[in-house]
Amino acid sequence: MMGPRVVVIGGGVIGLSIAYHLAEAGVDTTLLERGTLGSGASRATADVVRSYFAGNPISSALAVRSLDAYHAFPTRPGTDLPMRQVGYLVLFSEPDQVTAFQADLPDQHAAGVDVDLISAEEARKLNPLIGDLPLLAAAYSPQAYISDTTAIVTAYAEAAQQAGATLRTGCPVTSIDIHAGRVQTANGDITADAIVCAAGAWSTSLVRCAGVDLPLTEPIEQELLLTDPLPPGTPDIPVTLHAASGLLVRIRGNRLLIGMGYPGPDRQAWRQGVATQLAATYPSLTGLALHTAVTGLRDASPDRTAFIGHQPGPPAFLYATGFSGHGLCNAPAAGELVRDLFLDQDPGIDVTALAVSPRRTG
Structure with a gap:
């Protein structure tokens, strides 16, 4: 009953x-x-399902608990989910970003997050698409997956x-x-x-x-973009965030899925800003056309x-x-x-x- x-x-x-x-x-x-x-x-x-949310150990703790539940989906509620582990990489170009990460790290570890500071050289090995932009260090958490x-x-x-x-x-x-x-x-x-x-x-x-x-x-309108097909031989990369600009990318099929803040009233200017930042961060992708992948309202x-x-x-x-x-x-x-x-x-x-x-x- x-x-x-x-x-x-x-x-x-x-x-x-x-x-x-x-x-x-x-x-x-x-x-x-x-x-x-x-x-x-x-x-x-x-x-993307991940456990590391910079400066927000409460959300990280919820995400760690949720990630465990997603891994258990085949048993409860009983559905197999795609869970392709790719990792999550955050690029730091400014000293205060590194300082803030180090101050936040004990709380992130206490929340159960597997995340640590790595060198710029290690970051470029994980994501070979990164160009010759200023890069001091990066945060890397292997607990990030592409799902559906x-x-x-x-x-x-x-x-x-x-x-x-x-x-x-x-x-x-x-x-x-x-x-x-x-x-x-x-x-x-x-x-x-x-x-x-x-x-x-x-x-x-x-x-x-x-x-x-x-x-x-x-409510804020979110928009994600997709590039034209990537050049042949483009390597798989972690979900990567450029901390200074908010440029977030991941591979989807043979294209790059991109987010960067919110479009605001001048969508054309926003999209031009995305293209400029994409070219600065990943020079080998300069000139790839950008297309709307999806839009939706987001609470905050x-x-x-x-x-x-x-x-x-x-x-x-x-x-x-x-x-x-x-x-x-x-x-x-x-x-x-x-x-x-x-x-x-x-x-x-x-x-x-x-x-x-x-x-x-x-």
């Missing part, structure tokens, strides 16, 4: 992980998604349904009345013992309805760490939002934490660091 009724708002990888973990624990779970499953931020990922976000979304959706969850797509939530435990949708109202907001870029108004003040930034918090918390009821209100591009890497842990908060179980980590608080909103 199913337990209390919970409504999860948001059908991206975070909401689906929550729905799966709740339903698996015997909770009567309904998930509501405004569009199709995985159509928000989950659509615009580089399909769509496969993860599908696996969580199927496992949630098999565990008894109801997934409703094309069902935008217009408002919530937390005191009545009522979720208002375009297709009618739903009552619940608890409401979980995992709506990503659409979370702000919903959490405000529940009386929770999360300082989420305005001021400190780039997710908000995960619990406002006790009844009816209870829980939230998991503001993942700032870390959602795919944090999703399994986020689902476990929301489940444990709802069931009043020990989540195994200090969740007060993730909740809304004066420290995070001041």
Whole structure:
């Protein structure tokens, strides 16, 4: 027999992980998604799962826990995922970047992250495409994999349904009345013992309805680019971030997948900036045409760490939002934490660091 009724708002990888973990624990779970499953931020990922998030050991700890869960996917929930290990390389061109890395390193190791400082020479061996740009050192973490976000979304959706969850797509939530435990949708109202907001870029108004003040930034449009086919013989490389510019690249098939910040209002100028930085960092790729690979709205918090918390009821209100591009890497842990908060179980980590608080909103 199913337990209390919970409504999860948001059908991206975070909401689906929550729905799966709740339903698996015997909770009567309904998930509501405004569009199709995985159509928000989950659509615009580089399909990279990694554990190292510079200067953010809390996100790193969630990612370490999540990476363990992804490795265990063939057993639970029971789906084989592509997991091709490529490593994650961060290029440092300025002394303060090296200083900041060294200051952050003890907390990263305490979070379980395998990451260390390597020389510029070692970095160029790992990524032979790097040109003659100023390079002092690099961070390298072998714990980075190319996976498949769509496969993860599908696996969580199927496992949630098999565990008894109801997934409703094309069902935008217009408002919530937390005191009545009522979720208002375009297709009618739903009552619940608890409401979980995992709506990503659409979370702000919903959490405000529940009386929770999360300082989420305005939704940001993410765009990833693909190059024309790479020259024959181009070597495989780690996922590589140029710290000064934010240029992030990885090989996808016979092309390079690229991200660099956010386009903003002048998309043409942004794309020209990407091309310029790509040529400076990887001269052998100069002149390759760039094409849009994918776009999607992304939620963000001021400190780039997710908000995960619990406002006790009844009816209870829980939230998991503001993942700032870390959602795919944090999703399994986020689902476990929301489940444990709802069931009043020990989540195994200090969740007060993730909740809304004066420290995070001041």
